[in-house]
Every structure is written in structure tokens, then in C-alpha cells.
Amino acid sequence: MNTRFLEWLVFAVFGGVMLYSLHHILAGSFPANTTPAHGAGDWATWVGAIGTVGTLIGTIWLATAATRREKQIAHDSAVLAAAGIQIRLLDTLHALVAIAEELGRPIEDDGKPQPYVTWAHRIRSSITWQIADLTPLIHAKGQPAPALAVAREWLLSCADELQSRPFNQDYDDFEYWEAAEFNQSQADIVHGAAEMIREAKRACDRLLEHVPAP
Known part of the structure; x- marks a missing residue:
């Protein structure tokens, strides 16, 4: 059961007991099976009942305090x-x-090799977080931690693929088509990772919305 709901429920019960007690004390009439309203036994009974409810509230409050702190x-x-x-x-x-824009450009027949190693290095350099950095964000709204973890793996895999490509300078028709397809597939991966990172950044922005400016 939700602890906040339980706290409010107990407070409502306590309030009901208090109002019921006050009504009968002021009216001077308790239920038929009790002694007169102003007798010492009545006061002791109602004080005991109120104390019991108060103790219950205190117990629940202490039990949920640790959860609230966590x-x-x-x-x-x-x-x-x-x-x-x-x-x-x-x-x-x-x-x-x-990088995605460069990967998606048509391959020019100028005798220059595709800069696969350079792209791979730039992708790796763009990953500025480690998995350990994401631990505090695991339970944050918007789930930025899983998105950044997946994006990181996509980018590292893409960098490995790019670095493993041969340095072809002269493409025949098939090699030209194959290289263009490969470049576009890697551009799509980079685009997908960027979109996940963008969503994660939005979640981080929302976390910081209520932080007062210095």
C-alpha cells in the first residue's frame, strides 16, 4: 500500500475519533452502555483510545520516515x-x-579514402559519460539512464564498425554502392543514438527545472 495514502488514512481515523469524542463530551451524552459523560472512567477510556490512535500514527510516521529520506x-x-x-x-x-551528416553524404570519386578511423575516433570522443555516471539517474522520471546506456553501446559498436573498414581509394560500381550503403547504415545508427541522448537530456532538463538559480 502507498505509504502516503496510509498516513492520510490514519490521520483521518484519528480525526474522526477526536471529533466523535469531542461531540459526546460536549453534549454530555455517551452511548447507552457507557457511564455518564463526565465520569472519570469515560475520560480515561477516551484518553486511552486517543492515545492508542496517536501511538499508531507515530509508529507509521517513524516507519515511513526512512523511506521518505531515501x-x-x-x-x-x-x-x-x-x-x-x-x-x-x-x-x-x-x-x-x-558526424551523421558527413556519413550520409554521397561518396565522391576523388581518390580520397573515407575517413573511417577519424569518424570512429570522433564518435568515441563524443561519449563523455561512463555507466557509473548513470547510476543516480536509474529511477529518474523519463528514464534517462537506460537511454544513455543503450546509446553508449550503439555508438561504441558503430565506432568499431567504422574503424574496421578498409581504406579503399578506387571504388568500382559494386564497391561504391556497398560503401554508400554502409555509410548510410552507420549514419542511421548515429542518428538513433542521438535521438535517445536528446530524450535523456530532456529528462535531465525536467529534473533541473525547480532548482533555484545561483
Whole structure:
């Protein structure tokens, strides 16, 4: 059961008991099977009942206090992680958009090899976060941590594929077509990773919306 709902339920019961007690005390009439309203036994009974409910409220409050603290700590950790990675994600997006655009360009028959190693190096350099950096963001709204973890693996795999390509300078018709298809497939991967990173950045932005400016 949701702890917040349980707390409100207990408070509602406690409030009901208090109002019921106050009504009968002021009216001077308890149910027929009780002693007169102002007797010491009545007061002791109602004080005991109120004390029991109060004890229950205190117990639930203490039991849920640790959960509330853990949630607050997790939220604060996520905010700190989002603040630390937000600008880096923007730099990554700028780099990936440029690389994807270059990969998608037609191959020119100018005798120059495709810069696969350079592209691979630039992709690896654009990954500015490690898996450990994402741990505080695991439970953040928008799930930026899984998105960034998957994007990271896609980009590393793409960089490996690019670096493994041969340095062909003179393409025949089939090689030209095959190289163009390969380049476009890698451009699509980079685009897909960039979109996941963009969504993760939006989630980080939302985490930081209510952080006061310095």
C-alpha cells in the first residue's frame, strides 16, 4: 500500500475519533452502555483510545520516515547527476549531428579514402559519460539512464564498425554502392543514438527545472 495514502488514512481515523469524542463530551451524552459523560472512567477510556490512535500514527510516521529520506536522497542524487551531465550531452549531440551528416553524404570519386578511423575516433570522443555516471539517474522520471546506456553501446559498436573498414581509394560500381550503403547504415545508427541522448537530456532538463538559480 502507498505509504502516503496510509498516513492520510490514519490521520483521518484519528480525526474522526477526536471529533466523535469531542461531540459526546460536549453534549454530555455517551452511548447507552457507557457511564455518564463526565465520569472519570469515560475520560480515561477516551484518553486511552486517543492515545492508542496517536501511538499508531507515530509508529507509521517513524516507519515511513526512512523511506521518505531515501526518496529525497535519491532525488537529490539524480539532480546532481543531471546537472553534471547536462552540458556534456549537449556537446555530444552537436558532435553526433555533424558526424551523421558527413556519413550520409554521397561518396565522391576523388581518390580520397573515407575517413573511417577519424569518424570512429570522433564518435568515441563524443561519449563523455561512463555507466557509473548513470547510476543516480536509474529511477529518474523519463528514464534517462537506460537511454544513455543503450546509446553508449550503439555508438561504441558503430565506432568499431567504422574503424574496421578498409581504406579503399578506387571504388568500382559494386564497391561504391556497398560503401554508400554502409555509410548510410552507420549514419542511421548515429542518428538513433542521438535521438535517445536528446530524450535523456530532456529528462535531465525536467529534473533541473525547480532548482533555484545561483
